[in-house]
Amino acid sequence: MKVLIYGSGQLAQMMYLAAVPLGIQVSAVDVGNHTVVDPISKRSLELSIEDAIEQADVLSVEFEHVPEDLLEQAQSSGKLLPNSEAILAGADRVREKAVLSKLAIANSEHRIITQVEQLDEAVETLGDKLIIKASRDGYDGYGQWRLAHIEQLDSLKNTLSQLDLQNVPLIAEKMVPFERELSLVGVRGLQGDIQFYPLAENLHHQGQLHVSVAPAPDITENLNQQAQLAFKKLVEEYDYVGVLAVEFFQVGDSLLVNEIAPRVHNSGHWTQQGTDTSQFENHIRAITGLPLGNTKAKGKSAMINIIGCDDYSTDLLSIKNCHLHLYGKTVRPKRKMGHINLTGKTYSELAEVMTTLAKFLPIQAFPKLLDEADKLAAID
Amino acid sequence: MKVLIYGSGQLAQMMYLAAVPLGIQVSAVDVGNHTVVDPISKRSLELSIEDAIEQADVLSVEFEHVPEDLLEQAQSSGKLLPNSEAILAGADRVREKAVLSKLAIANSEHRIITQVEQLDEAVETLGDKLIIKASRDGYDGYGQWRLAHIEQLDSLKNTLSQLDLQNVPLIAEKMVPFERELSLVGVRGLQGDIQFYPLAENLHHQGQLHVSVAPAPDITENLNQQAQLAFKKLVEEYDYVGVLAVEFFQVGDSLLVNEIAPRVHNSGHWTQQGTDTSQFENHIRAITGLPLGNTKAKGKSAMINIIGCDDYSTDLLSIKNCHLHLYGKTVRPKRKMGHINLTGKTYSELAEVMTTLAKFLPIQAFPKLLDEADKLAAID
Numbered sequence: 117m118k119v120l121i122y123g124s125g126q127l128a129q130m131m132y133l134a135a136v137p138l139g140i141q142v143s144a145v146d147v148g149n150h151t152v153v154d155p156i157s158k159r160s161l162e163l164s165i166e167d168a169i170e171q172a173d174v175l176s177v178e179f180e181h182v183p184e185d186l187l188e189q190a191q192s193s194g195k196l197l198p199n200s201e202a203i204l205a206g207a208d209r210v211r212e213k214a215v216l217s218k219l220a221i222a223n224s225e226h227r228i229i230t231q232v233e234q235l236d237e238a239v240e241t242l243g244d245k246l247i248i249k250a251s252r253d254g255y256d257g258y259g260q261w262r263l264a265h266i267e268q269l270d271s272l273k274n275t276l277s278q279l280d281l282q283n284v285p286l287i288a289e290k291m292v293p294f295e296r297e298l299s300l301v302g303v304r305g306l307q308g309d310i311q312f313y314p315l316a317e318n319l320h321h322q323g324q325l326h327v328s329v330a331p332a333p334d335i336t337e338n339l340n341q342q343a344q345l346a347f348k349k350l351v352e353e354y355d356y357v358g359v360l361a362v363e364f365f366q367v368g369d370s371l372l373v374n375e376i377a378p379r380v381h382n383s384g385h386w387t388q389q390g391t392d393t394s395q396f397e398n399h400i401r402a403i404t405g406l407p408l409g410n411t412k413a414k415g416k417s418a419m420i421n422i423i424g425c426d427d428y429s430t431d432l433l434s435i436k437n438c439h440l441h442l443y444g445k446t447v448r449p450k451r452k453m454g455h456i457n458l459t460g461k462t463y464s465e466l467a468e469v470m471t472t473l474a475k476f477l478p479i480q481a482f483p484k485l486l487d488e489a490d491k492l493a494a495i496d
Numbered sequence: 497m498k499v500l501i502y503g504s505g506q507l508a509q510m511m512y513l514a515a516v517p518l519g520i521q522v523s524a525v526d527v528g529n530h531t532v533v534d535p536i537s538k539r540s541l542e543l544s545i546e547d548a549i550e551q552a553d554v555l556s557v558e559f560e561h562v563p564e565d566l567l568e569q570a571q572s573s574g575k576l577l578p579n580s581e582a583i584l585a586g587a588d589r590v591r592e593k594a595v596l597s598k599l600a601i602a603n604s605e606h607r608i609i610t611q612v613e614q615l616d617e618a619v620e621t622l623g624d625k626l627i628i629k630a631s632r633d634g635y636d637g638y639g640q641w642r643l644a645h646i647e648q649l650d651s652l653k654n655t656l657s658q659l660d661l662q663n664v665p666l667i668a669e670k671m672v673p674f675e676r677e678l679s680l681v682g683v684r685g686l687q688g689d690i691q692f693y694p695l696a697e698n699l700h701h702q703g704q705l706h707v708s709v710a711p712a713p714d715i716t717e718n719l720n721q722q723a724q725l726a727f728k729k730l731v732e733e734y735d736y737v738g739v740l741a742v743e744f745f746q747v748g749d750s751l752l753v754n755e756i757a758p759r760v761h762n763s764g765h766w767t768q769q770g771t772d773t774s775q776f777e778n779h780i781r782a783i784t785g786l787p788l789g790n791t792k793a794k795g796k797s798a799m800i801n802i803i804g805c806d807d808y809s810t811d812l813l814s815i816k817n818c819h820l821h822l823y824g825k826t827v828r829p830k831r832k833m834g835h836i837n838l839t840g841k842t843y844s845e846l847a848e849v850m851t852t853l854a855k856f857l858p859i860q861a862f863p864k865l866l867d868e869a870d871k872l873a874a875i876d
Contacts, residue, residue, distance in 0.1 A: 133513055136536055139822035139834070154537070156516055389772075392817050392839075407814035434787035437772050442519035454519070459772075 117404055120168050121155065122147060122186060123178035126443035126452065127380050127396075128155040130388075131178065134396035140404055143168055147183055156444070169193050174403045176358060180206035180378055181253055197403040198378050202354035206378040209251040209287045216373055219349040222342075223373040224365070229286040232273045239269060242290040248276070251285045260323060262291075292372060294365035298332055300343040301384035303359045303398040303408055304351045311398065311411040313391065315343055316383045318363070319484040324450065326484040328383045328419040330390060333463060333495050342371045350376060359384070359399040382421070382452075389439050389457040390417030416466045418488075420456040420473070424449045425481040432456065432476035435469060467493035497784055500548050501535065502527060502566060503558035506823035506832065507760050507776075508535040510768075511558070514776035520784055523548055527563055536824070549573050554783045556738060560586035560758055561633055577783040578758050582734035586758040589631040589667045596753055599729040602722075603753040604745070609666040612653045618668040619649060625671040628656070632664050640703060642671075672752060674745035678712055680723040681764035683739045683778040683788055684731045691778065691791045693771065695723055696763045698743070699864040704830065706864040708763045708799040710770060713843060713875050722751045730756060739764070739779040762801070762832075769819050769837040770797030796846045798868075800836040800853065804829045805861040812836065812856035815849060847873035 117140045121128040124144035132142040132155040144155040145165055152161045152168040161168070169175065169189070175196045180203050182190070191200035205211045216223045227238040229248070238246060244266040250259035263272055276286065297320065302312040314331035347362050361381030364371040384395035393401075393409025401408055422428065426447045432438055435458075442454035458473065460466030470489035474482065497520045501508040504524035512522040512535040524535040525545060532541045532548040541548070549555065549569070555576045560583050562570070571580035585591045596603045607618040609628070618626065624646040630639030643652055656666065677700065682692040694711035727742050741761030744751040764775035773781075773789025781788055802808065806827045812818055815838075822834035838853065840846030850869035854862065 129516070133516055136509070136513055136824075137819070137821040139820075139824060141537075154534070157521075157534070392769075392819075401813065406810055409813065410816050430786055433781065433789065436790050439517070439772075440519075441517040444516075444519060454517075 120172040127178035386417040500552040507558035766797040766799040
């Protein structure tokens, strides 16, 4: 069986690695230069996208920002899973907000901004603490602005007036004083069967995910049910097949959807060591019609992103139950270079491993690691 | 870092998959046609062996029967791990027996046969129950003959007289009434540090491994120590680096070495799901100088080889903690097509999973599965 993935980065790489043992060949479309490549070596397979689509049994994506023409071509083949409607809901915050409203899934209060003047009305209704996001092509903190108090409004309007808001509207969201960010990664099979990984707690820094801990501590049945209900509504709306990630803000006992990602997700990387069947294998299983695998957490896991640095010591592999996942990239500021998965029987065992890990790392590049270890050490 | 593996079959494939997350690129030499290939797709990398050796940081092997000229070339690069002496000890039973004698490691009584007439003396000293093995290029039961009683001797001599015994001597071994076959897979790092996986029990059928169970049931500390001592003597003799597998016959409370394999081994495939760090990852870690990973068994595991058949149902993946590892081959009689890894908390849980698995398989191709499940069910 053959799978063609749009996007040839680390997510395609990890899907490839999970697919080989299942006898499934994964190729990737480099959407930058429209070539079909081996997802590991990035060598061209000397194959047109048309031929690759023809040969593939299933098409899928590693990211939602697939250029429109490619996405349309993929959808029209009849082989794209999840389908383009679902992918676009992840790619376009206007569509995302529309579907959340339609399905009555709680999310932050917001206004859609197609002219900077509409910001005045947004401030009147939502207050002067706003986070403003480009509706498309923003990721990892890019394409985001903050209004912290009313004095900044004129300057912000000035900045934003230089954008083409008719073409790419903004979403102005009320800044929510949330306790933490959680994400639910789940998978829906071809027959509509659903498996959930446990909720992960995600720690961001400057707009990028740095650490995920799973299962997230202090999850009530109530929180779980809110998350799973939102997930179920979304996958049923789109007749979704594959892995879907839903990011939430926890505000008291409530979850507000922050965003949805129609694909395997950075906050699910812990599943490689932390569960029997990783999100990558389960995505491949789902889209190829294989039975879904066990998503239960084996113990407590942490995933530590390696961002913008390569001056760690590989002696970190001497730590028991510590695994390195590198993406084969040259270093650049803010670039995700790889991640480290850690597991422990308890949160305090996990905290110990995290503290040991810190000794092998340039700690300024891992600003969330030790604080989180301290927090986890206090749990059990 | 770059690793070049001699041999481009499933073992090279699984080393490749384990190496990618460590940021290590694995290429393979197809020793049949002297090309350098991608170990998964088998696509030629359009690179001469000389250039591939030049570019590689380390060379290693997936099998011991590397043609002599290639092995010499590899050794002379100074990058081959384990070294060619160790590889030849696995490739040549005359060398293997010599090193076992030298190191006083218990093994079956035997005679080296370079002329068929020497079989008479062998029968006189060892008795008329013999297993006769070609000293080189035999595997999976090929190149083996049995003498079950004295009346067969003349006919056997007739058969063997057609071989070039001067060039490829035979080993005539006394047939040992052993209780079972066990194997020890271990790994030695560049600094001489050693990690052992627990002993596995191996079930053969017609000369091929069908099922491994690990940790093997009923292992005494005494058996463990015998196995580990034999392993230590061998790796120290050769200043061995990488994974080494030693196969044993258990006879009462004693272990006799059956054979040694200077590489990752079929009886270690269970480590992919059954331990934190698979034999494939640990081999790559060892030869590239990385710290060795945890080899402890997580629970009880079984590895089921898929041999000469492809008419199983992939619905077997619906079984909890059941993993498929396919090698991407077209089916042929006796060909190893892939394996299935199963895990359970206890032997009886494992037995249950094995029994469930049988429902998805053409059972005549898995002659050892259900009997072994019955045996394991009785343990705990």
